[in-house]
Amino acid sequence: MPQSAATPRLLRRVNAQAVLAFIRGTDVATGTELMARTGLTRASVIAVCEDLIRRGWIRELDTPRGDPAPATGSARKGRPARRFELNHGAGYVLGIDIGAATTTAAVADLRGTVVGRSSGSFRAADIPAEERIAVVDLACRQALAAACTDPARVLAAGAGIAAPVDRDGNVLVTQHFWGLFDVGLRLALKDLHGWTVLLENDANLAALGERWRGSGAGVDDLVVLLAGERLGAGVMESGRLLHGRAGAAGEMGYLDMVEGVGSSDGIASLARQWSAAGGGPQAGGTASARRVFEDAAAGDPAALEILDRISERMARVIASIASLINPEQVVIGGAVAESAGILLPGITSRLPRFTATPPRVTVSPLGDAIVTMGAIRHALDYVEENALELALPARR
Incomplete structure (x- = not known):
C-alpha cells in the first residue's frame, strides 16, 4: 500500500529531474525537444513544465513571430512552439x-x-x-x-x-x-x-568535477588523482562514485608497499624533497616545486632528472590503479596539474612496462578549482x- 501510494510522486520526481537536467544544459528548450530527450509524451512534458513554472524553477518564453512549431497534424499545424528556459537565478x-x-x-x-x-x-x-x-x-x-x-x-x-x-x-x-x-x-x-x-x-x-567540466567529460570509468602534497584518488565506475564500506575507496596508503613507489607523496612534495636533497631551490612549499618545473622547462639537467624520476614513479602509481580498477582514463588534478603536462610523455611511454591495461592519462584543465x-x-x-x-x- 505505501509503495503504490508513493508511485505517482516518484514518477513526478523522476520526470521533473529529467526535464530540469535537459533545460539546465541548454539555453532554450521546446516541448518537442523535451519529448525527444526525455521520452515523455507531450502531455507529460507540458504538465511537468507547468508545475516547474509554478514552483519557480523554469520560465516560459514568448514565442517569436514567424517561429511555428513543426506540423504534426492538421489540428496542430502552425501552432507556436512553447519554449522554456531555466530560471538560473532562482537559487x-x-x-x-x-x-x-x-x-x-x-x-x-x-x-x-x-x-x-x-x-x-x-x-x-x-x-x-x-x-x-x-x-x-x-x-x-x-x-x-x-x-x-x-x-x-x-x-x-x-x-x-x-x-x-x-x-x-x-x-x-x-x-x-x-x-x-x-x-x-x-x-x-x-x-x-x-x-x-x-x-x-x-x-x-x-572526479565529479572532472567528469562534468574537465578533460574527463562524459567518461564513465574515470580516476582522478589529486597529486599535490599527497596522492588521493576519486574513482568512478560505470558513471558512479565508488565509496567502499567506510568511504576509503581511492585512499592510496597501499603505495607504501608498491615497488618503486614507497609512499603516497604527491608530485609537489616529491619535487620539493628531491630538489632539496640535490641542493636545488628550497624556497619552501609550492614555490620550490614550481621552480623545479620552471628549471626543467629551461633545460636544467638536475631539474629534468627530478621530473624523469617523478614520471617513473607516477607511471607505477597509475599502473597499480589500472591493474586494480581498469579505468578508461586517469586524470592528474589539483593545483599541480598546471605544471604536470610535461610529465605526460614520460608517464605514458612507461605504462606498458607495468600494466597490460594502460589507461589514457591527461591533466585536468580545472586547476585548483577542481x-x-x-x-x-x-x-x-x-x-x-x-x-x-x-x-x-x-x-x-
Missing part, C-alpha cells in the same frame, strides 16, 4: 573545498556558473573545531557577498574534505589527520544558516533530485 549552491591549511568557497547559480568566490586560511592544522567552522563560514559568507546574494538563497552546499567520507556523510577517523576534519560541519552550517551540507571526500568531488567544481556539481545533483520538495527562496 544558488555552494561548493566548498576544505584542506588542512586553507578553504575555498564558490557560489554558483543553477546552471553551475560560478558567480562568487572567496578563500580563507587556518592558523594551524589542529585548530579547535569551532575555529575551523568559523573560517569556513566566513569564506562562504564572503563568497555570497561577492555574488551579491545572501545565505537564505542557498539551496544546498557541497563540501570536500581531505579525509574518507562514507555514503551517509560520516568522516572516517581512524587516522589522526582524518580526524582533524571531523568538526561537525554539517550540523554547524545547518544551525547557522539552515543549509543542507553534503560532505564528501575531496578526491571524489574532483574540488569546488565537483562540490558544485554534487550540490546541483541534490537540488535537481529534490526539486519538487525544495521551496525556492522569495526574491528580495
Whole structure:
C-alpha cells in the first residue's frame, strides 16, 4: 500500500529531474525537444513544465513571430512552439573545498556558473573545531557577498574534505589527520544558516568535477588523482562514485608497499624533497616545486632528472590503479596539474612496462578549482533530485 501510494510522486520526481537536467544544459528548450530527450509524451512534458513554472524553477518564453512549431497534424499545424528556459537565478549552491591549511568557497547559480568566490586560511592544522567552522563560514559568507546574494538563497552546499567520507556523510577517523576534519560541519552550517551540507571526500568531488567540466567529460570509468602534497584518488565506475564500506575507496596508503613507489607523496612534495636533497631551490612549499618545473622547462639537467624520476614513479602509481580498477582514463588534478603536462610523455611511454591495461592519462584543465567544481556539481545533483520538495527562496 505505501509503495503504490508513493508511485505517482516518484514518477513526478523522476520526470521533473529529467526535464530540469535537459533545460539546465541548454539555453532554450521546446516541448518537442523535451519529448525527444526525455521520452515523455507531450502531455507529460507540458504538465511537468507547468508545475516547474509554478514552483519557480523554469520560465516560459514568448514565442517569436514567424517561429511555428513543426506540423504534426492538421489540428496542430502552425501552432507556436512553447519554449522554456531555466530560471538560473532562482537559487544558488555552494561548493566548498576544505584542506588542512586553507578553504575555498564558490557560489554558483543553477546552471553551475560560478558567480562568487572567496578563500580563507587556518592558523594551524589542529585548530579547535569551532575555529575551523568559523573560517569556513566566513569564506562562504564572503563568497555570497561577492555574488551579491545572501545565505537564505542557498539551496544546498557541497563540501570536500581531505579525509574518507562514507555514503551517509560520516568522516572516517581512524587516522589522526582524518580526524582533524571531523568538526561537525554539517550540523554547524545547518544551525547557522539552515543549509543542507553534503560532505564528501575531496578526491571524489574532483572526479565529479572532472567528469562534468574537465578533460574527463562524459567518461564513465574515470580516476582522478589529486597529486599535490599527497596522492588521493576519486574513482568512478560505470558513471558512479565508488565509496567502499567506510568511504576509503581511492585512499592510496597501499603505495607504501608498491615497488618503486614507497609512499603516497604527491608530485609537489616529491619535487620539493628531491630538489632539496640535490641542493636545488628550497624556497619552501609550492614555490620550490614550481621552480623545479620552471628549471626543467629551461633545460636544467638536475631539474629534468627530478621530473624523469617523478614520471617513473607516477607511471607505477597509475599502473597499480589500472591493474586494480581498469579505468578508461586517469586524470592528474589539483593545483599541480598546471605544471604536470610535461610529465605526460614520460608517464605514458612507461605504462606498458607495468600494466597490460594502460589507461589514457591527461591533466585536468580545472586547476585548483577542481574540488569546488565537483562540490558544485554534487550540490546541483541534490537540488535537481529534490526539486519538487525544495521551496525556492522569495526574491528580495
